[in-house]
Amino acid sequence: MTSSTPGQRAGRFDMHPDGTASHGSRVLGSILLIAVAIFLIVALVASPPDGAGADAMGDMVRIMYVHVPVAIACYTAFMVTAFASAMYLWKRTEGWDCLAAASVEVGIVFTVLTLATGSIWGHTAWGTWWEWDPRLTSTALMFVMYLGYLALRRAVVDPQSRAKQAAVLGLISFINVPIVHYSVDWWRSLHQTATIGRLDPTIDGLKLFALLFGMVLALLLYAWLMLHRFRLQWVETQVEAKGLDTALAERRAEAVADGGVR
Amino acid sequence: MTNTTLRSVISDARLVAGKDLRLEWRSRVTLNQLLPFALLVLVLFAFALDPDRSVLKDATPGLFWLAVLFSTLLAIQRAFAVETVDGIIDALRISGLDPAGIFLGKAAGIALHLLVVEAALLVGVTVMYGASPSGLLLVVATSIAATAGLAAAGAVYGVLAAGLRVRDTLLPILWLPVVAPLLIGATQAFGSAYEKSSGAGWRWCGLLGAFAVLYTAIGFVAFEPLLEES
Amino acid sequence: MIAVLNAMVLAASDWSYVAGAYIIVVGVLATYSAAVIIRGRKVGKQLPAKDRRWSSE
Numbered sequence: 001m002t003s004s005t006p007g008q009r010a011g012r013f014d015m016h017p018d019g020t021a022s023h024g025s026r027v028l029g030s031i032l033l034i035a036v037a038i039f040l041i042v043a044l045v046a047s048p049p050d051g052a053g054a055d056a057m058g059d060m061v062r063i064m065y066v067h068v069p070v071a072i073a074c075y076t077a078f079m080v081t082a083f084a085s086a087m088y089l090w091k092r093t094e095g096w097d098c099l100a101a102a103s104v105e106v107g108i109v110f111t112v113l114t115l116a117t118g119s120i121w122g123h124t125a126w127g128t129w130w131e132w133d134p135r136l137t138s139t140a141l142m143f144v145m146y147l148g149y150l151a152l153r154r155a156v157v158d159p160q161s162r163a164k165q166a167a168v169l170g171l172i173s174f175i176n177v178p179i180v181h182y183s184v185d186w187w188r189s190l191h192q193t194a195t196i197g198r199l200d201p202t203i204d205g206l207k208l209f210a211l212l213f214g215m216v217l218a219l220l221l222y223a224w225l226m227l228h229r230f231r232l233q234w235v236e237t238q239v240e241a242k243g244l245d246t247a248l249a250e251r252r253a254e255a256v257a258d259g260g261v262r
Numbered sequence: 263m264t265n266t267t268l269r270s271v272i273s274d275a276r277l278v279a280g281k282d283l284r285l286e287w288r289s290r291v292t293l294n295q296l297l298p299f300a301l302l303v304l305v306l307f308a309f310a311l312d313p314d315r316s317v318l319k320d321a322t323p324g325l326f327w328l329a330v331l332f333s334t335l336l337a338i339q340r341a342f343a344v345e346t347v348d349g350i351i352d353a354l355r356i357s358g359l360d361p362a363g364i365f366l367g368k369a370a371g372i373a374l375h376l377l378v379v380e381a382a383l384l385v386g387v388t389v390m391y392g393a394s395p396s397g398l399l400l401v402v403a404t405s406i407a408a409t410a411g412l413a414a415a416g417a418v419y420g421v422l423a424a425g426l427r428v429r430d431t432l433l434p435i436l437w438l439p440v441v442a443p444l445l446i447g448a449t450q451a452f453g454s455a456y457e458k459s460s461g462a463g464w465r466w467c468g469l470l471g472a473f474a475v476l477y478t479a480i481g482f483v484a485f486e487p488l489l490e491e492s
Numbered sequence: 493m494i495a496v497l498n499a500m501v502l503a504a505s506d507w508s509y510v511a512g513a514y515i516i517v518v519g520v521l522a523t524y525s526a527a528v529i530i531r532g533r534k535v536g537k538q539l540p541a542k543d544r545r546w547s548s549e
Binding site: 019021024036040062063067113116120123221225228232234235236242 | 506507509510512514516520521524528529531533534535536537538539541543544546
């Protein structure tokens with residue numbers, strides 16, 4: 001996906017020799033930098049505040065332009081993990097395992113951002129930093145669930161069993177997400193219906209553009225982060241395997257040397 | 263699944279559950295540790311919340327199920343700790359028993375332990391919190407449905423964590439968020455059972471049943487790869 | 493007059509929330525990206541370039 005010929009390497013896209021960057025990731029990264037700058041101008045300056053009306057959000061609507069996109073990115077990340085986990089269980093190749101692991105970590109970063117921006121928005125809407133809003137609550141539970149996934153990966157020593165157990169957990173966790181969501185939703189609907197993200201359906205013009213731009217940008221950012229994170233995971237897996245091999249070889253060499261002396 | 267494999271799964275399950283229950287009968291861990299722990303939690307809730315009976319009475323459904331949840335953690339750990347000592351889990355793996363049967367047996371064993379704990383807790387909240395249910399049928403149905411879900415999910419996550427050095431700390435953060443829907447559902451169902459209106463209670467009870475069915479299905483599929491690696 | 497002042501204070505506090513949200517999002521993403529790239533360079537040293545397919549050596 002990101003192959004490059006040596007000739008293209010020179011000049012602006014000069015890369016660190018040991019890094020996870022490639023020509024493709026550099027190009028995408030540069031485009032993203034410019035796009036982020038344009039997005040910030042559109043979202044913060046060019047687009048108008050939410051108009052008059054009883055529940056108009058005013059300038060607070062601008063938080064939605066990042067909150068909704070990062071939420072979409074985090075759900076996408078966990079969807080990719082579930083898919084990669086299923087593919088691992090089918091194909092049993094380490095690439096899929098790396099993809100699942102990398103996507104969880106990136107997804108957790110986006111989940112943190114979803115929670116933070118949701119909480120900030122909630123503070124102006126409800127006056128408290130945390131309200132038991134169904135979406136925020138189920139996102140918080142999802143956050144803990146995927147932290148558990150990373151904890152499991154860290155706990156299992158053998159690479160093969162780690163990959164297999166993590167793949168099963170990655171799949172089950174994704175099944176849990178809607179269950180948790182609907183039960184929390186149902187639970188809260190008995191009391192109130194306040195929900196983040198109730199955007200005016202007639203939203204139009206620059207506001208709609210800012211929102212859609214944000215969504216595309218968040219997904220591209222996810223893709224760019226994944227390029228780097230996946231390669232990092234891949235290198236770590238290889239180094240781990242290599243470390244085992246060299247340790248074994250050294251042990252064997254020592255044994256031979258000992259035998260020679262005696 | 264054909265009829266004969268289903269029958270062998272059930273007989274394997276009975277074998278595993280029977281072994282666990284015999285083990286319990288000899289060691290009396292549930293009787294001597296799990297029950298006192300559950301009742302202790304009830305007392306601790308009273309310390310934390312005020313000895314004021316009205317608060318405790320109002321919070322009874324939630325406190326009851328929290329106590330069950332904590333006890334379940336211990337029951338799961340116990341159920342898999344007896345397998346991981348001395349490499350017994352290897353014996354289980356090569357025993358030729360159907361993994362689905364082992365799953366069902368483990369879950370059934372945990373469920374039976376939990377039902378005993380719940381019966382004791384029910385007496386406990388009646389005596390100590392002064393809360394007596396009006397919809398007894400709903401209480402029984404909710405307990406059975408929630409217990410089945412807790413035990414099925416517990417067996418799946420229990421075998422996942424079994425054999426790891428950090429299993430005692432890993433299991434709670436893996437399992438508790440998963441059963442959060444059960445805590446919500448069981449608490450709501452008990453809430454309507456204790457407040458004499460059983461309308462929404464049965465709906466929640468249905469949700470609990472659906473969760474139990476789903477996690478039994480997950481266990482049937484997922485237990486084999488997990489058992490191989492534990 | 494007081495109404496105008498009130499509105500100004502409200503708007504200003506609105507903007508501080510908005511700014512806070514954007515700073516957190518941009519800051520966290522930038523920090524995480526930098527962390528991943530630096531970690532990649534560190535770990536990458538332990539692996540010859542031929543094992544890193546994206547590397548154009």
